[in-house]
Amino acid sequence: MGIARAMLVAALVALPGAARAHGDAGKQGKAAAAQPMVETGFGRTGDPRKAARTVRVDMSDKMRFSPDAITVKQGETVRFVVRNSGKTMHEMILGTRKELTDHAEMMKKHPGMEHDEPYMAHVGPGKTAEIVWQFTKAGEFYFGCLMPGHFEAGMVGKITVR
Numbered sequence: 001m002g003i004a005r006a007m008l009v010a011a012l013v014a015l016p017g018a019a020r021a022h023g024d025a026g027k028q029g030k031a032a033a034a035q036p037m038v039e040t041g042f043g044r045t046g047d048p049r050k051a052a053r054t055v056r057v058d059m060s061d062k063m064r065f066s067p068d069a070i071t072v073k074q075g076e077t078v079r080f081v082v083r084n085s086g087k088t089m090h091e092m093i094l095g096t097r098k099e100l101t102d103h104a105e106m107m108k109k110h111p112g113m114e115h116d117e118p119y120m121a122h123v124g125p126g127k128t129a130e131i132v133w134q135f136t137k138a139g140e141f142y143f144g145c146l147m148p149g150h151f152e153a154g155m156v157g158k159i160t161v162r
């Protein structure tokens with residue numbers, strides 16, 4: 001955890017009523033823990049209580065997301081329920097096109113690299129995980145699977161925020 005984020009988390013914990021994830025929004029394989037609040041160029045950690053909309057996303061061994069195009073309103077908080085219907089590990093990672101491309105390159109060099117952020121869901125075969133994310137900025141963003149080779153095989157989708 002970086003110092004900046006540690007300070008941000010500390011500030012949020014100190015604030016009564018600050019946006020914190022519900023325990024039931026915990027990701028697969030993790031104890032029910034609040035997601036850290038992160039701010040990015042494509043949005044911020046969502047408050048599950050404000051997620052009025054649920055989008056179900058399927059990931060398959062055909063290296064495809066379904067749906068692979070999602071439109072949201074600026075400011076909207078979306079609960080992504082991400083299912084892996086394949087037999088191999090997949091993940092849904094939100095970001096800009098450049099961030100995903102750079103990250104995919106890094107994964108090639110360091111395949112075992114551990115990474116976990118509130119805008120990522122790593123999902124084992126047959127499992128389901130959730131991402132709650134608020135799209136605070138308008139624009140075109142993406143989601144990709146960065147398991148080695150998957151992104152390059154076309155495992156990417158687009159999110160239009162307007």
Ligand SMILES: [Cu+2]
Binds near residue numbers: 063089090147150
């Ligand atoms: Cu994949």
